[in-house]
Amino acid sequence: MSAELSARQRRILKLIVQDYVRTGRAVGSKSLIDRYKLDVSPATVRNDMGVLEELAFLQHPHTSAGRVPTDSGYRYYVEHLLGNPRVPVSEQIRIRHQFRQVEMQLASSVKLAAAVLAEATGNIALVSPPRSVRETVRHFELISLRDRLVLLILVTQSGSVHEAFLNVDTPVSQDALSESSNRLIQEIRDLSYPDIEQQVSLHEGLDAIVLEQISTLMRRTEQESTAELHSDGLERALRQPEFSQADVAQQLLELLRGGALLSVLMPQTRQRDDVQIFIGSENISDDLRSYGVIITRYGASNDVTGLLGILGPTRMPYDRSISTVRYVSGVLSDLLRHVHTGEPEH
Amino acid sequence: MSAELSARQRRILKLIVQDYVRTGRAVGSKSLIDRYKLDVSPATVRNDMGVLEELAFLQHPHTSAGRVPTDSGYRYYVEHLLGNPRVPVSEQIRIRHQFRQVEMQLASSVKLAAAVLAEATGNIALVSPPRSVRETVRHFELISLRDRLVLLILVTQSGSVHEAFLNVDTPVSQDALSESSNRLIQEIRDLSYPDIEQQVSLHEGLDAIVLEQISTLMRRTEQESTAELHSDGLERALRQPEFSQADVAQQLLELLRGGALLSVLMPQTRQRDDVQIFIGSENISDDLRSYGVIITRYGASNDVTGLLGILGPTRMPYDRSISTVRYVSGVLSDLLRHVHTGEPEH
DNA sequence: GATTAGCACTCGCAACTCGAGAGTGCTAAC
DNA sequence: GTTAGCACTCTCGAGTTGCGAGTGCTAATC
Numbered sequence: 213m214s215a216e217l218s219a220r221q222r223r224i225l226k227l228i229v230q231d232y233v234r235t236g237r238a239v240g241s242k243s244l245i246d247r248y249k250l251d252v253s254p255a256t257v258r259n260d261m262g263v264l265e266e267l268a269f270l271q272h273p274h275t276s277a278g279r280v281p282t283d284s285g286y287r288y289y290v291e292h293l294l295g296n297p298r299v300p301v302s303e304q305i306r307i308r309h310q311f312r313q314v315e316m317q318l319a320s321s322v323k324l325a326a327a328v329l330a331e332a333t334g335n336i337a338l339v340s341p342p343r344s345v346r347e348t349v350r351h352f353e354l355i356s357l358r359d360r361l362v363l364l365i366l367v368t369q370s371g372s373v374h375e376a377f378l379n380v381d382t383p384v385s386q387d388a389l390s391e392s393s394n395r396l397i398q399e400i401r402d403l404s405y406p407d408i409e410q411q412v413s414l415h416e417g418l419d420a421i422v423l424e425q426i427s428t429l430m431r432r433t434e435q436e437s438t439a440e441l442h443s444d445g446l447e448r449a450l451r452q453p454e455f456s457q458a459d460v461a462q463q464l465l466e467l468l469r470g471g472a473l474l475s476v477l478m479p480q481t482r483q484r485d486d487v488q489i490f491i492g493s494e495n496i497s498d499d500l501r502s503y504g505v506i507i508t509r510y511g512a513s514n515d516v517t518g519l520l521g522i523l524g525p526t527r528m529p530y531d532r533s534i535s536t537v538r539y540v541s542g543v544l545s546d547l548l549r550h551v552h553t554g555e556p557e558h
Numbered sequence: 559m560s561a562e563l564s565a566r567q568r569r570i571l572k573l574i575v576q577d578y579v580r581t582g583r584a585v586g587s588k589s590l591i592d593r594y595k596l597d598v599s600p601a602t603v604r605n606d607m608g609v610l611e612e613l614a615f616l617q618h619p620h621t622s623a624g625r626v627p628t629d630s631g632y633r634y635y636v637e638h639l640l641g642n643p644r645v646p647v648s649e650q651i652r653i654r655h656q657f658r659q660v661e662m663q664l665a666s667s668v669k670l671a672a673a674v675l676a677e678a679t680g681n682i683a684l685v686s687p688p689r690s691v692r693e694t695v696r697h698f699e700l701i702s703l704r705d706r707l708v709l710l711i712l713v714t715q716s717g718s719v720h721e722a723f724l725n726v727d728t729p730v731s732q733d734a735l736s737e738s739s740n741r742l743i744q745e746i747r748d749l750s751y752p753d754i755e756q757q758v759s760l761h762e763g764l765d766a767i768v769l770e771q772i773s774t775l776m777r778r779t780e781q782e783s784t785a786e787l788h789s790d791g792l793e794r795a796l797r798q799p800e801f802s803q804a805d806v807a808q809q810l811l812e813l814l815r816g817g818a819l820l821s822v823l824m825p826q827t828r829q830r831d832d833v834q835i836f837i838g839s840e841n842i843s844d845d846l847r848s849y850g851v852i853i854t855r856y857g858a859s860n861d862v863t864g865l866l867g868i869l870g871p872t873r874m875p876y877d878r879s880i881s882t883v884r885y886v887s888g889v890l891s892d893l894l895r896h897v898h899t900g901e902p903e904h
Numbered sequence: 905g906a907t908t909a910g911c912a913c914t915c916g917c918a919a920c921t922c923g924a925g926a927g928t929g930c931t932a933a934c
Numbered sequence: 935g936t937t938a939g940c941a942c943t944c945t946c947g948a949g950t951t952g953c954g955a956g957t958g959c960t961a962a963t964c
Contacts, residue, residue, distance in 0.1 A: 254908090254909095255958095258958075262958085274914085315722070315723075317721070353699050355699075355713060357717070363717070365719060373721045377662035377663070377717075378662075447815055450807060458802040458803065458807060462797065552704075589926085589927095599937050600927095621942090621943050623927070
């Protein structure tokens, strides 16, 4: 397909995409030449535009307007005209520095990743916290708060921490709690929640209550993990003309709120490791047909992974978006790898 | 001030407020009579409207439109025409039931409270998690994850749990970690972060690292607690005509995102215990001048408290909003009181 | 044969006009 | 104090128009 385009046609397509991404207005033959000092006449550009339209890379919003890239226009641009964009070194340093600031709080790192993405691309950043496909128990603690109130803290394989209060029938001392947790952890370490559920019936009293609560907590987490998607940059993204209508903004909010988005994106990223790009109609979900999505999976290994990416109008700065997603994904993966396997950060 | 209005004038004001809240359109003398079967003529209503406008309870958007309540119109309505609205019992049962579902996970309860408020009022719900004015250490645990990586879990007075990873120079066994935490907790229990910071220099090795991290964690939490505000219902609120313009929606998002909102509302609720209402210009912050805010402080005692309320256009259903805020605040307070003082839930 | 100048044509957009409808304030009568 | 009558005001939506940016086609040019 790339062979079909002359060098000039490729150049024109590239300029149109870039100009349109920047200004958001359909670009005409005359203004293109004015802005970029091309040494051909408007008529020539028009002829080439005609060819590009023929090939479905461009389209008219209406007869007398300029041209606008189609989804396949963007696709061609991303694939053949973009090269391999990189985050500038100064930017890299800035980002690394910010991650060093939050040190090793996982929750903060996820938020920071979203903030960095949103800031760099001007679009909506999406980050899901790292989770294991099947979470298992790594550790738990029982802490006596009051007579019959116990705080349960659960650490799972992925390093995430969950908490819940436990009501017990009769007062229990901290020593008894510690004894119980030391004993139980031996039995349930590295088990996932269905296995723990089975264990419940084999115990009684405090132990049974604790196991019950742990399995509930893990089940809930597993279910919710489909819904857990942190986003950032919405308010800035709303400035874009594509989102300037209230109903679009509202639709966007609903998309982000419900867990639906994550369960749509998840399967799309299972296959490959690198950054994936879905432009408009390339998206599988109808709800995303008018957006561009740039997304990748990050993580320490195949086991503990999360999603990270950008959602915006199809008219988005693909170069910066792709490079930033790729870079931030690397940073987060390094950080996780350090936590999970002890490898040093780069 | 209430003596100045005749019974009919009060009735008319009440109807205008209710009608306008419901429809969002300025209400005229004729349509008011049509809709509510008043046994007076439009002219009479107009005369009364004139009086109400004189008293600044009503205003014209423009010469030939109907009347719209002013901020003081709403204020009069809330204070003299509203009675003491209550949440219907069926609704109460439904709400209690939902809270029982999430059992005793604090974070979930906060989210649920916001969801309930948003759902019941159709506006934006705001809930800040319960925090102590000055947080102190209640408990902490050190968990060995890997050779030189330790997970620190910190429980503060308010019952909130924080976590951080710790890098140590030389490998430490779980026993050594347990020993260390058992020893240190005696020293720093019930201390707040400045006190702990002082302790750091008195220790060395692992202990110093742990204390350092704990104080950092607490300092950060205290600072962030100003920014921690959970909201819900935005997408539905955007359907309201007041928010239908993109720039308003954007401004609203920015208001919610930054921590500014909480630090504005905080001081306003320090004084009293009951639900407080700020209508439009009554708000201290300029950013809130065009909104109505209904807010209250909930909590187990004066010490561990949070904020809970509603933000919407001044045109909001004050009756339902006030009663729901009051009720949900009660439910959350009961729940907290149970956690903190061992009192049974009602 | 590719490129360009010239030109008639198209169409969205913003400004403008205008009539209808809802509502008002005033006055005089009840 | 209340009401009928009436002239007046102002918004809103529909229809109209002129402008400008941009196009496609044709014929001339390099």
